[in-house]
Amino acid sequence: YVIGLGLDQALRHAVPTMTEAQRPEMVTRYRHHFLQQDGAIPLFNGARETITELHEAGYQLAVATGKTHAGLTRAMASSDMTHYFHSTRTADRTFSKPNPAMLLELMEELDVSPERTLMIGDTTHDLQMAHNAKVDVVAVGHGAHSEEQLRALKPLTLVEDFVELKAWFKANA
Structure with a gap:
């Protein structure tokens, strides 16, 4: 359930007995252990080609x-993807999903209306954020949540991977 949420929200869900006094230490420990594991992040099959196109x-x-912004910066740099993206929003710089703030801020910065915006997501948090921002959404089934959970949130479509996503764009853009 916690994949896709900001760290603070994820810890609150994963450790409901955590007190406010314990939270800073938990965040510090998580980040310490996560950063030790954080090497090159492999892309999903077809992701680079689809994003490039x-x-x-x-x-x-x-x-x-x-x-976090630092985590995203590392991930994008290690996969050589930074130059494809016009902007980013992270949970440590604005409200976490499913709050619509990330999408609303991106649309304002990029001067794009909700009607001209498409969210692509692989968790229920992504789909809920899109709905909360009044934005169409396509679900990708390779994430942490089941196809059944994703379909329950009524995306425009559900594709299995980036290869199918690229085909969907060609047919629907």
Whole structure:
């Protein structure tokens, strides 16, 4: 359940007995252990090709993530993806999913209306954020939540991977 949420929200859900006094130490310990594991992050099959094609076709691409800004910067740099994205929002710089703030801020910065915005997400938190921002959403089934959970939130469609997503864009853009 916690994948896709900001660290603070995830810890509150995963450790409901945690007190406010314990929270800073838990955050520090999590970050210490996470950063030891944080090497090159492999991309999902077809992700680089799909993102490259969308970028080259002129789409404004952005990232809204539960990661910290530092974590996203490392991940994008290690996968050589930074240059494809016009902007980002992270859970340590604004409200975490499913609050719509990330999408609303990105749309304002990029001067794009909700009607011209499409969220692509692989968790229920992503889909809920899109609905809360009044934005269409496509679900990708390779994430932490089941296809049944994703379909229950009524995305435009559910694709299995980036290869299917690229085909969907070609048919629907």
